[in-house]
Amino acid sequence: MVKDITSRDSKQFHINLLGCGNLTFYNVAISAPKDSLNTDGIHIGRSSGIDITDSAIETGDDCVSIGDGSGQINIQRITCGLGHGICVGSLGKYPNEEPMVGISVKNCTFINTQNGVRRLSRIKLSNVSFRNIQGTTSTQVPVKLVCSQGVPCQDFELGDNNGNEGLAMSQCKNIKPNLLDKQLPRTCA
Template identity: 40%
Template sequence: MDRLEPVPPLQSESLFVLCRAQDFDVTKYGGAAGADITQALLNAWKDACAATGTAQVIIPKGTYTLNEVKFLGPCKGQINFRIEGVVQAPADPSAFKSDAWVVFETITGLTVFGGGTFDGQGQQAWKANDCSLHFDTCRLLPTNVRFNFITNGVIHDITSLNSKMFNLFLFGGNNVTFQHVTVTAPENSLNTDGIHVGRSTGVKILDTTIGTGDDCVSAGDGTKDLTVSKVTCGPGHGISIGSLGKYDNEEPVVGVHVSDCTLTNTANGVRIKTWPNSKPGSASDISFIGIVMNNVSNPIILDQNYCPHAICDKQPSRVKVSGVKFENIHGTSATQECVIISCSPAVPCENVEIGEINLVYNGPLGPGNSTCLNVKPTFTGHQVPPICVPPNAGTTA
C-alpha cells in the first residue's frame, strides 16, 4: 500500500520532505515477532531494491531475531529502512562468519530510521574478547551495523545496543548524516566504539547520545569534512581522531570539526592519537570548540606516542599534525594532567592554536597542569591551567 512518509535529511530545524513510498513490510513476507526474520527481511529488501521511486522496508514494533545479513545495492530508487521494533543478534559470537552483523552496502539514497533498536547481545562476546592481551592476533568481533559505500545517506532516530564490537561503522561514505542516534553499551565492553568513520567525505554526526566502552566517536584515516556537533558522550574514551599511522598507505585526515559537545566521566576528552614508529601520514584542519568536560580524564590530549598495550617501537611517529585549534573548552578534569600536547620530534606539530581553556582539577595532587612536547602553539584568551609554560612544558621544538 502506498502512503506518505517523511524522508530526511533531518536537521535541527526538523525539515521533512514528503514523498510517496511503496511499503515492503517484513510481516507480509512471513516475518513474525518472536521469530527469525532473516530470510523474510532479505526478500523484502530484494523487492524494495528493485522498485523504482521510493521504497520502504518496514520492521514493525515487536522483538525479532536476525542472523548475519547484508543488504546490497545499488538499488533502483531511494530506500527507506524503517525499523520500529527490536532486532536481536545471535548472542554467541561463533555464529558469525564475518566482522559485521547488519551491513548496508553500495547504496545511493538510504535512510535508516524509525525509533527501533539493533540489539547486538554482546555480553557473551565481551567476555571472550582478548584483544587487550593479543591485540595483533585476536579475532575481530562483529560490528552491530556497518555502512559501506553509502552516498546521500541519513541514519536517525535509531538505537544501537550492546554491540559485540563497534556499534556503527561507516566506510567509504559520501554525504552521510547521523542524527538523534543513541548508542548504549557498558563501560567495560571492549572495542565498542560508538560511531566510527573511515575513508568518508562529508559526514555529520549531530544531536546524538553515546555511552560505550571505547571512543564515542572515532575518525580513521581518509576522513574528510567531518562535523561532530551536540554529541553527549559518557561513559567512553572520548571523541578521537585516530589512531593513525599503523598501516601502509593510510589516507590523510582533513577537516574534522567538533563543537558544542559534552563529555562526562570519560577516560579521555578530545583526542588525536598516532602510533610511534608509524607509517607516514597527515592530519590537518582540525578544531575542537565549545566542549564541556565533566570529570574527564585527560580532557585535551594530542598523543603522537599512542601505545595502549605498552609494546611499541620507540621510534617517533611520522604522521604530520597541523592546523589544530582548541577553543572554549571548560569543566573539570579527573586527572592532574588537564592538557597533553605531545607531538613527534620527527615531524613536530605546526599551527596549533589554543584559545580559552578553563579546566579545573580538584584532586589531592595539587592544581592541574599541562605537558607540551615538540610544539609551539599560539594563544588567545586565558588558559587554566597555564599551557606550555615552564616548568610544565617539558622540552619544546
C-alpha cells in the same frame, strides 16, 4: 540521513562507516556497558561529508572514532559518556594510510570519559577544530594531542573548552594549536 534510531549492546562497532560520503546522523542513541571492549559508537574510515548531531553515545570504548582517509567530519551537540571520548587517529600502524583533513568537534559534552577528545596518529592531520567542549573525565588527562614527529599536526584550533577543575592536565606532542578563548585544563602550554 540516519535519524531517530537506537543501538544497544553491540558486540563491536555499533555503526561502522567505510567509504561513505555525505551522510548525516541525527538524534541517534547508542549504549553499551562501560566494561565492554571495542564497542565504538560510530567508527568512520575513508569517508567524507559525515555529520553527527544531537545524539547521545555511551560505550565502553570510543564514542566516535575517526580513521585514516576521512575528511570533512562534523560532530556537534553530542553527549558522550563512559568510554574514551572521541578519538581522531590511532593511525600510522599500517602502510598507505591516507591523511585526514577537516575534522570539527563543537558544542559537545563528555561525562566521565577517559579523555574528552584524543588524537593519536602517525599520519598527517590538518584543519582540525575542537570548540566548546564541556564535561568531566575519569582520568587526569582529558586532552591528549599526540602527533607524529615526522608529520606534525597543522592547523589545529582549540577554543572555549572546559573540563574538570583541579589536577587535570593535557598531553601534547608535535603540535602547536591555535588557542582561542579559555582552556581548562591549560592545553599544550
